[in-house]
Amino acid sequence: MIDFTQKKFGLISLGCDKNRVDAEKLLSRIEERGCTITNDIDQANVLIVNTCSFLEASRREAIETIIDCAANRGGNLEKIVVTGCLPQKFIDEVYPALTEADVFLGTYDYELFFEALEKAYADGRSNMTGMGKDAFYGGRVVTTPLHYAYLKIADGCSNCCTYCLIPKIRGSYFSYPMEKLVEEAEGLGELSELILVAQDVTRYGIDLYGKKSLCELVRRLTALENIASVRLLYCYPEMIDDELIAEVRDNPKVVKYLDIPFQHSEDRVLKLMNRRGTRAGYLALIEKLRNNIPGIAIRSTFICGFPTETEEESAALGSFLKQAKLDNCGFFAYSREKGTFAYSMKGQVPAAEKRRRVKNMYAIQRGISLEKMRSYAGKKLRVLCDGISEENGCFTGRAYFSAPDIDGEVLFNAYEAEQGKFYDIYIEDFDEYNLYGRTEDFER
Numbered sequence: 001m002i003d004f005t006q007k008k009f010g011l012i013s014l015g016c017d018k019n020r021v022d023a024e025k026l027l028s029r030i031e032e033r034g035c036t037i038t039n040d041i042d043q044a045n046v047l048i049v050n051t052c053s054f055l056e057a058s059r060r061e062a063i064e065t066i067i068d069c070a071a072n073r074g075g076n077l078e079k080i081v082v083t084g085c086l087p088q089k090f091i092d093e094v095y096p097a098l099t100e101a102d103v104f105l106g107t108y109d110y111e112l113f114f115e116a117l118e119k120a121y122a123d124g125r126s127n128m129t130g131m132g133k134d135a136f137y138g139g140r141v142v143t144t145p146l147h148y149a150y151l152k153i154a155d156g157c158s159n160c161c162t163y164c165l166i167p168k169i170r171g172s173y174f175s176y177p178m179e180k181l182v183e184e185a186e187g188l189g190e191l192s193e194l195i196l197v198a199q200d201v202t203r204y205g206i207d208l209y210g211k212k213s214l215c216e217l218v219r220r221l222t223a224l225e226n227i228a229s230v231r232l233l234y235c236y237p238e239m240i241d242d243e244l245i246a247e248v249r250d251n252p253k254v255v256k257y258l259d260i261p262f263q264h265s266e267d268r269v270l271k272l273m274n275r276r277g278t279r280a281g282y283l284a285l286i287e288k289l290r291n292n293i294p295g296i297a298i299r300s301t302f303i304c305g306f307p308t309e310t311e312e313e314s315a316a317l318g319s320f321l322k323q324a325k326l327d328n329c330g331f332f333a334y335s336r337e338k339g340t341f342a343y344s345m346k347g348q349v350p351a352a353e354k355r356r357r358v359k360n361m362y363a364i365q366r367g368i369s370l371e372k373m374r375s376y377a378g379k380k381l382r383v384l385c386d387g388i389s390e391e392n393g394c395f396t397g398r399a400y401f402s403a404p405d406i407d408g409e410v411l412f413n414a415y416e417a418e419q420g421k422f423y424d425i426y427i428e429d430f431d432e433y434n435l436y437g438r439t440e441d442f443e444r
Helices: 017-033 055-069 085-097 110-123 165-169 178-186 212-221 242-250 267-272 279-292 311-324 351-372
Strands: 008-013 044-050 079-084 146-150 193-197 230-232 254-259 299-305 328-333 380-389 394-397 410-413 422-430 435-439
Touching: 017 079, 017 110, 017 146, 017 193, 017 351, 017 410, 044 055, 044 085, 044 146, 055 085, 079 085, 079 110, 146 178, 165 410, 178 212, 178 311, 193 212, 212 242, 242 254, 242 279, 254 267, 267 328, 299 311, 299 351, 311 351, 351 422, 380 410, 410 422
Parallel strands: 008 044, 044 079, 146 193, 193 230, 230 254, 254 299, 299 328, 410 435
Antiparallel strands: 380 394, 380 422, 394 410, 422 435
């Protein structure tokens, strides 16, 4: 038996915030074993790369990261462990080819970490991908700033969009038990913001309780004294009902912000994507949300250049953006993923054309965002301080209409500000994505 308490463990987590939660839970298992975690890669004896494989670019990044890590051999590094989505879906390809790595574990195999590592020390390499049971584990070593954290409330996906590999990587949608999630949230300490994530948070509970249970979960989480606010990401548009709208409107701890991935606006393209929405339905939902939740911020993502998307349909998406006037948007060129239905579709759009359409959509959204930012000039906003922006030489934070990492910031001057605290900031300037201001008592 190897005494792993004498080893130092480092971790690099790639991909989405859901992957981050998996990585944090693995770090907790390592810490629970009495091992040392280091942020210095050069000091690590065991280096873990928690991978994403949602897109070809994600897989390329993961493989390049693993190869880069192997350059540390000859120093303190003894073993490289590859976990997460890449081995989960592509183990038959990566295990024989990626000889730089010593241990492979899939998305639901973290409980086997030390067993697999022990085997690698004995035999040179080990692969236990797909051998785990995915028993719920609530321990966390939070890697975000300490005043906010993510809570993954479900895993997998059953929507089966024709462009997406997630169901083939993580399986069908399944919810985590409510009492376990509440217990996990309680253990995260004092949080200014708890961010709920899943492939589709609005589907939460249907598999466990026979009904949509997101609102009940939100009520239980916001009842916790250590949780100051809750933000919802990734709400499937057709699953947003009157109960959820009322909960967002009436619960003072719920941030008036929804991330709703529409993916496109045109009916024909949405049908090819196996999305159940329509342009008219999306616009009606946006209007309903704004009529019922004053000041609500709506974020979305869109795919450009889906197979057979015409120039006219791309232009129609642009007109949808101008009509919807969403607060924040992300645009992505369609990625042709082998194993998805869309991979075999005729009418694949050339890569250069996809990039051009993405650029056009961002140009349209920049104009919309600029006007929204302009509307805050001269006003006072409640801002959560996220820390110090060394690049800008001031404090940085977010208003309610911005989620961490994906939306804009409020950069502000103050004599002092504490991370995780809220401040009234007077907005003096703006650009397409960010606001600039100061506290009332700050004098230039």
